[in-house]
Amino acid sequence: MLGPGGGPDRLTGTAELTVRVAGYDEYPVVHPRRLALLRGGDGWRVEREEATGGPAPLWDFGTVRAASGAHCLVLGLAGGPEPERLAVVADRAVPAVTALWGSAWAGRLLVELPATEEQFGRLLDADPAGWGGMAAVTTAAPGAPWHTPADRVLVNPGAYEGLSDFGRQVVTTHEAVHVATRADTRAWTPLWLSEGVADWTGYRDSGRSPRQIAPELARDVAAGKVPSALPADRDFTAGAAGIAQAYEQSWLACELIARRYGPQRLVDFYRAVGAAGPGTDRDERTDRVLRDELGLGLADFTGLWTAEVRRLAG
Secondary structure, eight states: OBOTTSSBSEEEEEEEEEEOOTTTOSSOEEEEEEEEEEEETTEEEEEEEEEOSSOOOGGGGSOEEEEEOSSEEEEEETTSOOHHHHHHHHHHHHHHHHHHHOSSSOOOEEEEEOSSHHHHHHHHTSOGGGGTTOSEEEEEETTSOTTSOEEEEEEOHHHHHTSOHHHHHHHHHHHHHHHHTGGGOOTTSOHHHHHHHHHHHHHTTOOOOHHHHOHHHHHHHHTTOOOSSOOOGGGGSTTOTTHHHHHHHHHHHHHHHHHHHOHHHHHHHHHHHHHTOSSSOHHHHHHHHHHHHHSSOHHHHHHHHHHHHHHTTO
């Protein structure tokens, strides 16, 4: 449509919306948008703004409420869980993680708390049906460089609210470990190790028994279903059958290392795997680092772990 001056009254274009949360993001997060512009008597204005792919920002769903803690910032939405309650949990998680993993990380969490599971899926740019059982996920927001990712802990409100106070603390501490270990985690780090250390840190000093921490695995073992290998990465796929057992098996593997060699050796082993570099088969690399750090190979470690799994039968 042409305006009085012969030019168009409406235009469309694309733009990149960049946002940086002060104190949490070193680089801006990038959200691609499509803009519809309308010209009026006082100039051009944005008539409509639409996402053109990728994860949605939280504010696309409504007015954002913020709760600041000593070690965190929780962003929530009206109608959803109270961000202040989650800030209390996050403030306990950060010092617990720092006590084990050291202070080289930022020592703070940015948490996004949508009001619905559907919003949670859109924050992930994923089908929420596949993530229904996940209480929280740590993800790098789009656009920031790989070496300084903009980490967000995204909380699935239905699953999270269904947990006990203890369960919420474990989940939040678990996600804080992923943020704290980002610099030590590589594409070749096995998920049984990265998820296992996160769960082990979350349950550390909880006083819970292995059967309490790994109930699904204990039931499998009692029924004669004993795994013969550590979990593969595909076992952690959202919605995968046996995903609860994969997490429990991973916790038990890291519990074995920490109990047999000490917590610091578990931390050192994790960092050594990340520092090992690409170029060889993952199992060969893990085997080499196990020998260097703990004095036994992957096959022997798997044998010790399998014996620990069998003990869950009582």
